Amino acid sequence: MSGFSPSTAVLAGRPEPLLFIVIGLLALVIAGLLMLAIMLRRRSRAAAAVPVPVRPPAPAPAPTPPRPRPRPSHQNIRGGGGGGGLAVATSSAMVCPTCRTEYHGMTYCTRDARRLVPPEDMLGGPGLGPMRALSRSAGLVCMACRRAYEPGLRSCPHDGNELVPFPVYNATRPRRAKTAEPTGVIARICPVCGTKYDLNARFCGHDAGQLVVIN
Numbered sequence: 001m002s003g004f005s006p007s008t009a010v011l012a013g014r015p016e017p018l019l020f021i022v023i024g025l026l027a028l029v030i031a032g033l034l035m036l037a038i039m040l041r042r043r044s045r046a047a048a049a050v051p052v053p054v055r056p057p058a059p060a061p062a063p064t065p066p067r068p069r070p071r072p073s074h075q076n077i078r079g080g081g082g083g084g085g086l087a088v089a090t091s092s093a094m095v096c097p098t099c100r101t102e103y104h105g106m107t108y109c110t111r112d113a114r115r116l117v118p119p120e121d122m123l124g125g126p127g128l129g130p131m132r133a134l135s136r137s138a139g140l141v142c143m144a145c146r147r148a149y150e151p152g153l154r155s156c157p158h159d160g161n162e163l164v165p166f167p168v169y170n171a172t173r174p175r176r177a178k179t180a181e182p183t184g185v186i187a188r189i190c191p192v193c194g195t196k197y198d199l200n201a202r203f204c205g206h207d208a209g210q211l212v213v214i215n
Helices: 006-012 015-049 130-137 166-172
Strands: 140-142 163-165 186-189 196-198
Touching (some): 140 166, 163 166
Antiparallel strands (some): 140 163, 186 196
């Protein structure tokens, strides 16, 4: 016991502050690691929360409108005089439903004053049933003034005479000599519009007025 001194006790107690220092350093290191882990986790969450821009889909190309189908150009053939079979006419022509004569640039038939129709109506074109085409193919004629009308009338609105079907009129009308009225001779005029016609025309093709002989 005599060999132990106070200085020896002081030296024996010095390792305790060093231990505290080491523990403190370890605690700081652990705290730093925890802070670094928390920062990295927050950064990853922030990166995941940022929305990724989505490109809008490209607009679909506008559909190309269908091209109109050109109307076929048929051979220009007139029906035989006096109501023969109807031949296929050109797309710009108009046809008389009664006598089947083809015209260009006119509204009425110059033979019977009936309103002209497109060839498609006579041939049962699009949108027309067979009964409609048949009614356009028929017609009634006044034996006195020779005007033609749509089926359904009984008497002529112009002079009151009884109407007959066109086949009956065509079979019973008087036949004239072919040289009686030469074609191409301008000899008749419309008293309404002043349009001139040859001897084969009886009515104006623009207003259906009855022609008079030029003096």
